[in-house]
Amino acid sequence: MNEKGVLVVLSGPSGAGKGTICKALLEKEDFWLSVSATTRSPRNGEIDGKNYFFLTKDKFEEEIANNRFLEYAEVYGNYYGTPKEHVMEVIDSGRDVILEIDIQGALKVKENYPGGVFIFILPPSMEELRNRIIGRGSETPESLMIRFKSAYHEINYVSKYNYAVVNDTVENAVKKIQSIVAAEKCRVDRIKEEILDSKEGLIHEQLYD
Amino acid sequence: MNEKGVLVVLSGPSGAGKGTICKALLEKEDFWLSVSATTRSPRNGEIDGKNYFFLTKDKFEEEIANNRFLEYAEVYGNYYGTPKEHVMEVIDSGRDVILEIDIQGALKVKENYPGGVFIFILPPSMEELRNRIIGRGSETPESLMIRFKSAYHEINYVSKYNYAVVNDTVENAVKKIQSIVAAEKCRVDRIKEEILDSKEGLIHEQLYD
Known part of the structure; x- marks a missing residue:
């Protein structure tokens, strides 16, 4: 199967x-540990695509409009969310x-x-x-x-x-x-x-x- | 719990x-392995209450009437069934x-x-x-x-x-x-x-x- x-x-x-x-x-x-997207700035040592996907506010809002998050929230002026596409690709691959x-x-x-x-x-x-x-x-x-x-x-x-x-x-x-x-x-x-x-x-x- | x-x-x-x-x-x-009840005769070495509960046809039909089986069936003139009470007692005890x-x-x-x-x-x-x-x-x-x-x-x-x-x-x-x-x-x-x-x-x- x-x-x-x-x-x-x-x-x-x-x-x-x-x-x-x-x-x-x-x-x-x-x-596979899902990686969140955020609009907050990277802290020392944080790597884009590993700790977070770091997006601009415009880009994040575009992704929201295109229904590309499994969930997202705004916390103290920054967005955080779970990008849908990555998760679905990994699931489809069987992992x-x-x-x-x-x-x-x-x-x-x-x-x-x-x-x-x-x-x-x-x-x-x-x-x-x-x-x-x-x-x-x-x-x-x-x-x-x-x-x-x-x-x-x-x-x-x-x-x-x-x-x-x-x-x-x-x-x-x-x-x-x-x-x-x-x-x-x-x-x-x-x-x-x-x-x-x-x-x-x-x-x-x-x-x- | x-x-x-x-x-x-x-x-x-x-x-x-x-x-x-x-x-x-x-x-x-x-x-706990559920033991079936039956109206067929015990075979050599079969122990009542271990291999089967051996019941008379009258007793089995009484039990059916009292809704005391989880399921039962008649096969070639003999009844076979799963007595409800034993199963429920064991489940309630946590096993x-x-x-x-x-x-x-x-x-x-x-x-x-x-x-x-x-x-x-x-x-x-x-x-x-x-x-x-x-x-x-x-x-x-x-x-x-x-x-x-x-x-x-x-x-x-x-x-x-x-x-x-x-x-x-x-x-x-x-x-x-x-x-x-x-x-x-x-x-x-x-x-x-x-x-x-x-x-x-x-x-x-x-x-x-």
Whole structure:
């Protein structure tokens, strides 16, 4: 069977650990990590096409108008987005793509590409989530509480996702994501046409030779 | 989270190798293999409650009337069926149950328990399927052709299943089924309530202590 790749969208509240999991997953699996486009200036050492695709504001808005993003957002006057074309090319070539993104972004990707595999990363407990937010430091008690409440409410969005993975240990979470991707490649919704096609191709030679 | 077990239904055309895969899977995973009930007489060495639950015809029909089977069928004057109660008890205890069954039976189980995981075992090719049917011996060319055509047409039922696993090697097929079961336990449809409940239980102590 000529299998397409799968778009794996890793998302979840801030502090759940999706970045760490994404990094660990890339060490184990030959996923292609989606590169974002942005209008902000490159920082020291950032490479165009690797860290980001750096676009002018005009170019970015042209791409928006042409519907060439899986999702985009404006943050403090700069655009950030996921270019659709690159992702689709890699998927069509049979390689899996991973996209690590916040919840608002993931929901927009789902609208544009519902065939993606949407995985919500959960903290092992709300207590652990609080410890992780505290652990990042440089937070006043007030801003900590705002971040924590925000993460708490974001967990309600889990119902929009296909899968939820508890980040109890990075190793466990990575194994579960590997299982999810392997299982998705066996989903009948995804491969039905290929199964029935490959069967049809064989009927005459097998039944009537 | 207090997880329920999963009902894994292994099914597919005869000759695809579901029996071999089921046996290999039971060597790797602590699944509970569902035991069928039947009205046929025990053969030498068959143990009631292990190989089958041996019931009288009256008792079996009483059980049918009380809707106590996930599926049943009459074959050459004997009843065969999957008792619902045992399966549900094991699932509620958190253990996974495996049920190896033909396509007609699997579709009836799906009507009665759509929360099961329905896996269709495919032969690697129609040619290989033919070789396997021939390999069983004691088939005339005519009965071979009937069996092969029947298996060929049965493949259309794949669209009623959740997953399709190609039995290229038993080892690969078992790995895929293990991934499917692990992934199913992360499906939001299955665990959403538990996630949201465990979150609610923590809000007061975490937000307001």
